[in-house]
Amino acid sequence: MDTKGLVVAVALGSLLVMPVAGVAADGAEGRGLANVKQFTLDHSRRLVAQAELLEAGLADYHGVIAAHGGDYAAAWDADGARLAEQVGAIRALWLEASNHYETIEGIVAGIPETARYDLILDAGNPGTDSEDVAEYDLSLPDGTVLKRPGNLFHGITEPLFWGMEETGIKLPADLDGDGTVTRGEMLFDANLGLGAARALTFWAKALEADMAAWKPNREDAFTSVVVMTPTVGDYFGEWKESQFISGEIGAFVARSRLSDVQGIMSGCRRMYTEALSPVVAAGDADLDSRIKAGFEELLALVEDTHAREAAGTSFGAEEADALGNEAQDIADRIVALVLQAAAKAEVEIRG
Structure with missing residues (x-):
């Protein structure tokens, strides 16, 4: 484990032993409610830590593209190996963050006090739909504001990072170096990626705060x-x-x-x-x-x-x-x- 990973692990360890407040029942029921809250908080905190790592990875990727004036082809020619490694790392970080959320989605989405976070993070529709809209706007590093763009995990970042939406693909690229470019091998929009990662961190922290305040x-x-x-x-x-x-x-x-x-x-x-x-x-x-x-x-x-x-x-x-x-x-x-x-x-x- 590298130094950065060790710091995160130590931080998580200290977070996971924090006491749970606001449990309003006694006996077996009270203990059960406390256990559910603690379980959800544990994964909420891990989600925050993972989202921060993902945001850092996107900042690095964005930085390489910016260093070449936003020219993806020039960036690939000069730093292709580095960019390929970054895309792979971003995908791995995304999967881990998503895992932590999916583990608690069945709880978060069912509690009236926290259900809105499920729409924002994982399940909500864009504002063009008539129901179950993710009620937030997404600010991007270049100053663009996307109004009600849909949920962050499956609506924005997953199709972006895996190259499944043409609008997010900036340059087809042979990421694995095998001499061919197949579906999903590309450089994606760094501006949208970093903005979405920042939003993911923000809303993960907001979920953690509301979950900590929840009285089961x-x-x-x-x-x-x-x-x-x-x-x-x-x-x-x-x-x-x-x-x-x-x-x-x-x-x-x-x-x-x-x-x-x-x-x-x-x-x-x-x-x-x-x-x-x-x-x-x-x-x-x-x-x-x-x-x-x-x-x-x-x-x-x-x-x-x-x-x-x-x-x-x-x-x-x-x-x-x-x-x-x-x-x-x-x-x-x-x-x-x-x-x-x-x-x-x-x-x-x-x-």
């Missing part, structure tokens, strides 16, 4: 599970439409969408087992067992499908549809049981 409660926990668990079918639909199934260039190109589904649904399961299971089991142990079994069945389906894909299985559109429908059916059964449990506990699901 039973209503939020029930709401989170009810809101996020049934989204699994939508994620399978995105997997079906991605290049991993359709072969068409679009979103979700850096890795299979199934990787994200695992993280999101694991977060839903964690919220239930840590924060809600003690409440539900106290009143109806059988209902609690059925809900937990449902989550195990759902995660087993997602994990098995992802493992098969990683092992080389090619899925067609019809099989992807069938798997998505199966996952959705399981999720719908889980939610019906959780709603039953919420009614028994006299908990109102928050909008």
Whole structure:
């Protein structure tokens, strides 16, 4: 590990032992809510640290391009090896940052106090859409302000860093040095990349601050599970439409969408087992067992499908549809049981 990485690791270690404030319940439920908050904070802090590293990587890349007056061809001729290395490092940093967010998305997106961050960071639409718009503007280093440009991870940076949108490609380039230029081998817009990386750091820090201030409660926990668990079918639909199934260039190109589904649904399961299971089991142990079994069945389906894909299985559109429908059916059964449990506990699901 280099010195910079060691400093980040030490900083993270000190952050992860910070106490959690604002937990408003006692006993097993209180401990479970505290555990969920601590887990989410841990990954929020890691997301911030990773976003800062990504921003630094983009600043270096931007600096090389700027040193050649914004001439990408001249920059490639003079510093091609360095730029190729930087693009590879930026992609690796992006994947790690995205991993930390996907791990907690199932929690963050389901809590009313933090749901807006999911739209900004990962799931929101541009302002040209009529709903689920990411409510922020993106300022770029050259002074340009993009109004409501869409979410930062999958809407802007992923297609930019992997060269999947023509407008972001500044120069096709043989990044791996094999003598040919294939899809995704290019220099991307440094101005947009650095601006987006700065925004990612800003909003990751804002999420961390709001998560630290969040006071976990039973209503939020029930709401989170009810809101996020049934989204699994939508994620399978995105997997079906991605290049991993359709072969068409679009979103979700850096890795299979199934990787994200695992993280999101694991977060839903964690919220239930840590924060809600003690409440539900106290009143109806059988209902609690059925809900937990449902989550195990759902995660087993997602994990098995992802493992098969990683092992080389090619899925067609019809099989992807069938798997998505199966996952959705399981999720719908889980939610019906959780709603039953919420009614028994006299908990109102928050909008």
